[in-house]
Amino acid sequence: MNRRGKSNASNDNRPPVQETDAFDLEPSQPISFDLDENERTFQDLFRHCSDIVFRDLEVQGRTKLLIMFTDGMVNSDILQSAVLKPLLYEGLPQGLGMIDSIAEMCGRELMSILQVKKSSDVFEIADLILRGHTAFLADGENEALLADVSSFETRSIEESTNEATLRGARESFTELLRTNTTLLRRIIVTPKLKLEAYRVGKLTNTEVVVAYIEGSVAEPVLKEVRDRVRRIRLEGVLESGYIEEAIEDTNYSPFPQMMSSERPDAVAAGLLEGKVAILTNGTPNALIVPMTFWDGLQAPDDYFERFMYVTLNRWIRYAFAIFSVLFPSIYIALTSFHPEMVPPKLMLSISALREKSPFPTVIEVFIMEFMFEGLREAGIRLPKQIGPLVSIVGALVIGQAAVQAGIISAPIVIVVSAAGISSFVIPRYRFGIPLRMLRFPLLILTGMFGLFGIALGLITILVHLIHLKPFGTAYLSPVTPIMFGRIKKVFVRFPHKRAMKANPIREGDSP
Amino acid sequence: MKRIIKLGIVLFFVITCTTGCWNLTEPDELAFITAAGMDAAPDGRIEISSQIAVPSAIDVQQNQSSIGKSFLVVSAMGKNVMDAGRTMQGKLSRSLFYEHRQAIIFGQSMAQRGVGDMLDMFVRNPKSEIRSTVAVVKDGTAKDLLNIKPKFDPFSGLAILRVQSSVGSTPYFYRHFLSDALNEGMTPLVPAFHIVGKNEFACVGAAMLDNTADLKLKGFLNAEQSFLAYWMIGRQSTISVTSVVDRDGGLATIRLGSLKSRIRVILTDSGKPAIEVRLSGGGSVIENNSNLDPSKGPDRRIIEQKLSDSTRQKVEQLIDQVQHQYKTDVFGFGDHIHRRYPQRWKTLKRDWDQSFSKLPVSVQVTLHVKDPGQSNSAMKRFI
Numbered sequence: 001m002n003r004r005g006k007s008n009a010s011n012d013n014r015p016p017v018q019e020t021d022a023f024d025l026e027p028s029q030p031i032s033f034d035l036d037e038n039e040r041t042f043q044d045l046f047r048h049c050s051d052i053v054f055r056d057l058e059v060q061g062r063t064k065l066l067i068m069f070t071d072g073m074v075n076s077d078i079l080q081s082a083v084l085k086p087l088l089y090e091g092l093p094q095g096l097g098m099i100d101s102i103a104e105m106c107g108r109e110l111m112s113i114l115q116v117k118k119s120s121d122v123f124e125i126a127d128l129i130l131r132g133h134t135a136f137l138a139d140g141e142n143e144a145l146l147a148d149v150s151s152f153e154t155r156s157i158e159e160s161t162n163e164a165t166l167r168g169a170r171e172s173f174t175e176l177l178r179t180n181t182t183l184l185r186r187i188i189v190t191p192k193l194k195l196e197a198y199r200v201g202k203l204t205n206t207e208v209v210v211a212y213i214e215g216s217v218a219e220p221v222l223k224e225v226r227d228r229v230r231r232i233r234l235e236g237v238l239e240s241g242y243i244e245e246a247i248e249d250t251n252y253s254p255f256p257q258m259m260s261s262e263r264p265d266a267v268a269a270g271l272l273e274g275k276v277a278i279l280t281n282g283t284p285n286a287l288i289v290p291m292t293f294w295d296g297l298q299a300p301d302d303y304f305e306r307f308m309y310v311t312l313n314r315w316i317r318y319a320f321a322i323f324s325v326l327f328p329s330i331y332i333a334l335t336s337f338h339p340e341m342v343p344p345k346l347m348l349s350i351s352a353l354r355e356k357s358p359f360p361t362v363i364e365v366f367i368m369e370f371m372f373e374g375l376r377e378a379g380i381r382l383p384k385q386i387g388p389l390v391s392i393v394g395a396l397v398i399g400q401a402a403v404q405a406g407i408i409s410a411p412i413v414i415v416v417s418a419a420g421i422s423s424f425v426i427p428r429y430r431f432g433i434p435l436r437m438l439r440f441p442l443l444i445l446t447g448m449f450g451l452f453g454i455a456l457g458l459i460t461i462l463v464h465l466i467h468l469k470p471f472g473t474a475y476l477s478p479v480t481p482i483m484f485g486r487i488k489k490v491f492v493r494f495p496h497k498r499a500m501k502a503n504p505i506r507e508g509d510s511p
Numbered sequence: 512m513k514r515i516i517k518l519g520i521v522l523f524f525v526i527t528c529t530t531g532c533w534n535l536t537e538p539d540e541l542a543f544i545t546a547a548g549m550d551a552a553p554d555g556r557i558e559i560s561s562q563i564a565v566p567s568a569i570d571v572q573q574n575q576s577s578i579g580k581s582f583l584v585v586s587a588m589g590k591n592v593m594d595a596g597r598t599m600q601g602k603l604s605r606s607l608f609y610e611h612r613q614a615i616i617f618g619q620s621m622a623q624r625g626v627g628d629m630l631d632m633f634v635r636n637p638k639s640e641i642r643s644t645v646a647v648v649k650d651g652t653a654k655d656l657l658n659i660k661p662k663f664d665p666f667s668g669l670a671i672l673r674v675q676s677s678v679g680s681t682p683y684f685y686r687h688f689l690s691d692a693l694n695e696g697m698t699p700l701v702p703a704f705h706i707v708g709k710n711e712f713a714c715v716g717a718a719m720l721d722n723t724a725d726l727k728l729k730g731f732l733n734a735e736q737s738f739l740a741y742w743m744i745g746r747q748s749t750i751s752v753t754s755v756v757d758r759d760g761g762l763a764t765i766r767l768g769s770l771k772s773r774i775r776v777i778l779t780d781s782g783k784p785a786i787e788v789r790l791s792g793g794g795s796v797i798e799n800n801s802n803l804d805p806s807k808g809p810d811r812r813i814i815e816q817k818l819s820d821s822t823r824q825k826v827e828q829l830i831d832q833v834q835h836q837y838k839t840d841v842f843g844f845g846d847h848i849h850r851r852y853p854q855r856w857k858t859l860k861r862d863w864d865q866s867f868s869k870l871p872v873s874v875q876v877t878l879h880v881k882d883p884g885q886s887n888s889a890m891k892r893f894i
Contacts, residue, residue, distance in 0.1 A: 336535045340610030340640070344545070347611060351538035352566035360537055448527050450534055
């Protein structure tokens with residue numbers, strides 16, 4: 001574990017930053033004036049790509065056009081009615097000979113397509129064809145016209161399954177980047193919401209959008225994010241997780257350094273706080289940078305319900321988070337190393353229940369923890385109908401049967417289940433993971449050193465957390481380093497009216 | 512740098528595996544001692560009895576009384592406590608665990624011999640629990656008391672502690688006992704228990720252990736006297752007082768809650784100290800068999816007056832008896848003199864028992880009926 005939490009972005013071993021935003025290509029190759037040569041070039045490029053369609057057209061017997069598109073990605077209706085019909089039946093409009101460029105004329109006069117683009121670079125054309133554009137090449141022109149008629153099957157906007165909330169919108173992001181940016185735009189309606197586009201991944205050429213609100217965002221963080229995204233040199237970027245691991249400060253910490261969310265309102269909330277969001281094409285999970293420890297313990301609907309309930313809930317969550325890390329270790333430390341600290345009646349009950357068990361306490365806890373983790377993991381992958389059933393029933397039945405057989409003692413089952421369930425109280429699943437993982441080293445240390453081991457383990461974890469500074473923000477701020485104004489907000493979620501008093505809106509403020 | 516880290520990790524594991532787990536003791540390797548008893552044995556030795564909990568007999572799901580005893584008593588003799596303890600360990604397959612000991616019980620024979628010598632172990636041994644309660648067995652041995660299975664609790668050690676709270680006293684812990692014993696101005700008053708029949712015990716008052724004479728047993732106070740004495744020292748939280756309140760001999764009982772005791776030292780004209788004891792308390796009338804009606808003002812004042820008078824008489828009798836029969840200062844008068852007139856105390860303390868018996872004491876008791884109860888006149892009037 002990189003305990004110092006040194007960021008990857010130290011100045012000595014950085015590769016030099018490229019100037020352009022686009023991904024690294026081979027040097028560009030211009031298209032020629034001859035249509036046949038172009039056709040051969042593209043046929044070569046797309047050899048064995050059975051879904052790229054080449055369509056030759058002769059418009060009114062004179063002009064030859066080559067249309068290229070990817071089958072399955074274009075809206076054939078629009079293509080046929082807006083492009084082919086006019087060209088084939090009506091032909092080019094009057095006064096043809098004087099027109100300079102067929103492509104340009106098609107774009108302006110004939111095609112009622114919204115987004116058109118011109119290009120003379122082979123690879124750029126190929127890239128856009130693969131994104132669903134249709135390319136029109138004319139004989140005698142060295143420019144191609146690319147029209148966006150893309151339409152392909154995507155998942156519709158559904159309710160988020162992983163981040164369920166009681167209150168708040170139910171839309172969640174889908175795999176298409178444009179849908180996601182639209183959802184964001186619909187929430188934050190201001191030109192100050194900036195969406196910067198990048199492409200990452202040598203083979204996947206995944207589109208990535210860095211979103212922020214100009215004026216609210218912390219400039220150093222934004223600059224850091226831009227730098228790091230540009231520096232990503234991966235072959236394929238399938239999910240935002242690849243980007244996350246590529247740009248996070250240290251891979252060797254169990255704690256996640258950026259939040260990921262499927263919900264547009266969570267992302268919007270982060271943006272309003274001055275954070276930067278990274279949306280990736282192909283995944284509904286957006287990354288929110290930077291993240292603090294306390295963000296991980298918040299639920300998306302913390303700000304939607306009334307403040308008293310939310311504050312109470314928050315305290316319960318903090319208690320359960322600590323509980324889930326410490327409970328098995330404390331049980332071992334107290335019953336095996338310091339029985340004098342347990343009240344006498346409880347100690348006698350525990351030792352009564354432990355009489356039949358053949359294993360030492362530490363081994364028992366490890367066995368039960370192992371089983372619990374296995375059952376939990378199995379429950380995720382099973383089909384929806386039987387998954388939760390198997391994991392819960394399995395845990396209970398196995399635990400009960402083991403207790404009755406005398407293999408495991410009953411307090412162990414209670415302790416492990418309580419700790420396991422309390423880790424599910426944490427609303428963000430990925431924040432419960434480091435706490436669960438940390439339980440094991442703590443168990444080992446406790447088994448060796450008792451309460452002293454717990455102290456050692458906790459100090460190590462704390463030191464690690466203090467040194468963790470994702471993107472320049474201390475992970476435990478505002479508690480450490482202490483920010484007196486903000487620290488109250490960690491413990492109490494103040495009602496929104498209070499924010500109104502703090503930032504009164506004056507006449508003449510721009511939106 | 513990396514090599515040092517790797518070496519460090521390897522060394523860490525080597526250290527922990529070769530020397531580790533040295534402090535880890537499973538609960539089933541421990542014999543939990545819940546009470547310790549001390550009796551006198553011939554040749555100047557002592558006999559230690561330990562009441563050890565047997566966890567497997569405590570089935571937490573079933574009723575305890577249906578199984579039988581959930582503890583066992585082991586005894587051994589020795590020159591002092593730890594010596595006997597060593598002998599006792601040889602009889603047990605699990606190591607003795609003193610930290611959950613609830614009670615330390617002295618048999619009468621031991622108390623008569625004097626327990627002062629044996630006090631040290633309970634304080635010095637780091638594994639000893641100083642928050643145990645202390646008790647003396649009247650006319651019996653501690654071993655027999657430990658063998659009794661109480662009605663509600665699993666062990667008599669625990670029962671002894673709880674009986675003290677249920678009669679209204681504050682439990683007497685070893686810590687208090689020690690500080691009272693080391694105090695030159697008072698004699699500790701230890702709760703006394705008596706074994707009734709074959710299988711019961713009862714709290715029968717208090718024992719006076721003389722701390723000027725190696726904590727030898729000086730005498731016993733009966734239950735009522737012990738409650739009054741505790742009231743004076745501030746160890747009693749509730750007490751019920753009954754007395755005749757009207758001319759026909761009708762009785763009334765009041766349960767006093769907020770008991771206060773103020774002991775003042777005043778100097779008489781001859782320069783000698785005298786004690787003024789002021790006891791006060793307030794409570795509700797819980798039984799009324801008289802002609803008076805506690806809900807009416809004048810009647811209530813009569814009740815208060817009568818009760819206060821009778822209590823005062825009892826306290827005076829108690830102080831008289833203690834001063835002249837037993838001649839030990841269990842009330843802490845010496846302590847109060849020490850605080851108020853430390854110079855005089857220096858001369859007085861040399862022969863305090865003698866001076867104590869000549870000390871003039873005046874008693875004032877003020878009882879206050881705060882609540883007449885749920886009804887007004889006595890039920891017998893309606894019959």
